[in-house]
Amino acid sequence: MAFFNHLARRSFAQSAAMANAIKNVTVIGSGLMGSGIAQVAAQTGHNVTMVDIDPVAVEKAQKRIGASIARVAKKKFGEGDDAAKFMNESMSHLKTSTDAVASVESADLVVEAIVENLKVKKELFSKLDGAAPAHTIFASNTSSIPIAKIAEATSRLDRFGGLHFFNPVPVMKLLEVVRIPETSDGTYEAMKGWGKAMGKVTVECKDTPGFIVNRLLVPYMFEAVRLVERGEASPRDVDTAMKLGAGHPMGPFELMDYVGLDTGKFIIDGWHADYPDEEIFKPSPMLEKLVADGKLGVKSGEGFYSYKK
Ligand SMILES: C[C@H](O)CC(=O)SCCNC(=O)CCNC(=O)[C@H](O)C(C)(C)COP(=O)(O)OP(=O)(O)OC[C@H]1O[C@@H](n2cnc3c(N)ncnc32)[C@H](O)[C@@H]1OP(=O)(O)O
Numbered sequence: 001m002a003f004f005n006h007l008a009r010r011s012f013a014q015s016a017a018m019a020n021a022i023k024n025v026t027v028i029g030s031g032l033m034g035s036g037i038a039q040v041a042a043q044t045g046h047n048v049t050m051v052d053i054d055p056v057a058v059e060k061a062q063k064r065i066g067a068s069i070a071r072v073a074k075k076k077f078g079e080g081d082d083a084a085k086f087m088n089e090s091m092s093h094l095k096t097s098t099d100a101v102a103s104v105e106s107a108d109l110v111v112e113a114i115v116e117n118l119k120v121k122k123e124l125f126s127k128l129d130g131a132a133p134a135h136t137i138f139a140s141n142t143s144s145i146p147i148a149k150i151a152e153a154t155s156r157l158d159r160f161g162g163l164h165f166f167n168p169v170p171v172m173k174l175l176e177v178v179r180i181p182e183t184s185d186g187t188y189e190a191m192k193g194w195g196k197a198m199g200k201v202t203v204e205c206k207d208t209p210g211f212i213v214n215r216l217l218v219p220y221m222f223e224a225v226r227l228v229e230r231g232e233a234s235p236r237d238v239d240t241a242m243k244l245g246a247g248h249p250m251g252p253f254e255l256m257d258y259v260g261l262d263t264g265k266f267i268i269d270g271w272h273a274d275y276p277d278e279e280i281f282k283p284s285p286m287l288e289k290l291v292a293d294g295k296l297g298v299k300s301g302e303g304f305y306s307y308k309k
């Protein structure tokens, strides 16, 4: 018994050490998710580098982070000096870059939150694998792509996993921590420990399609789309029904606009390719048209609804 207690203590100590070892975090992608992850990492005292290939995206992300940190600071500290101190300290932990390779040179953890496309994600990780130190853990925030397929691009399968955050990251408490068969126990404990250090509640999940939340949420959202495409109800009424009848904070159309319709299309197209017989994953004419028209939801000013001021 004493021996097992000793082992348990040791493994706890090791995981605590690994989690504490994650100090320098590189977040690749400064869109909706990358900016949220970078913000929370900076707020919780990590040294963060947020990277995007698009300098305009970086600029927009900085503005979004500034506005969001101000909301968090007000909630935590009200209007006084402590709020200003929290904002300044958080921002002082955040650097930006457009050079992904140079940005991982001293990273303990790399969290990828770029476009939901396997080829693009693999190209990125393959470049980063040669540039990052041996100890660096790589994680993807993918919504729907198997982590194992992304990890194939690297030679560090034992230091690879999924860290799936939820939008808006500064508000949503959940973090799904995903392991592939090769993920080492040390890596997994470090990822979970980092999630806790970020103030998140972590749940564990294997590398199964959609993990937990999206396995349930994505079919739900696409059932709503089919309902409307069949002319059985309007988006507004579906949203009202799910908010008032099921207690959801947003209806499925509001939520799809919030997530981004391009991201929704990437998810469903990927699953359609993998599971061509599943009716629910077949292309939706309504979604195809909105995306083709550049109506990507809240982020572009219009999706199922208009957000133009
Ligand atoms: C597809 C992917 O793989 C997975 C996903 O991410 S799926 C999407 C998951 N996300 C959801 O389901 C979100 C559902 N929606 C919600 O929970 C809520 O509508 C919401 C939290 C987004 C907004 O809440 P709502 O009450 O409508 O608006 P609002 O009053 O502006 O915000 C509520 C609180 O959150 C804070 N907040 C909202 N957005 C914020 C942000 N971006 N940054 C910081 N704080 C924010 C507000 O300051 C406010 O704080 P308070 O309670 O102290 O006043």
Ligand SMILES: NC(=O)c1ccc[n+]([C@@H]2O[C@H](COP(=O)([O-])OP(=O)(O)OC[C@H]3O[C@@H](n4cnc5c(N)ncnc54)[C@H](O)[C@@H]3O)[C@@H](O)[C@H]2O)c1
Pocket: 028, 029, 030, 031, 032, 033, 034, 051, 052, 053, 054, 057, 100, 112, 113, 114, 115, 116, 117, 120, 124, 141, 142, 143, 144, 164, 165, 166, 167, 258, 259, 260, 263
């Ligand atoms: N939107 C959501 O609600 C949500 C929630 C959880 C997970 N995710 C996942 O997170 C990832 C990002 O989603 P998002 O909503 O933030 O997308 P987004 O479109 O808001 O941002 C993606 C960013 O990645 C950048 N980018 C593209 N290729 C790049 C590259 N090679 N190197 C560096 N930057 C690159 C783009 O310029 C863009 O700024 C996706 O995998 C998505 O499935 C999204």
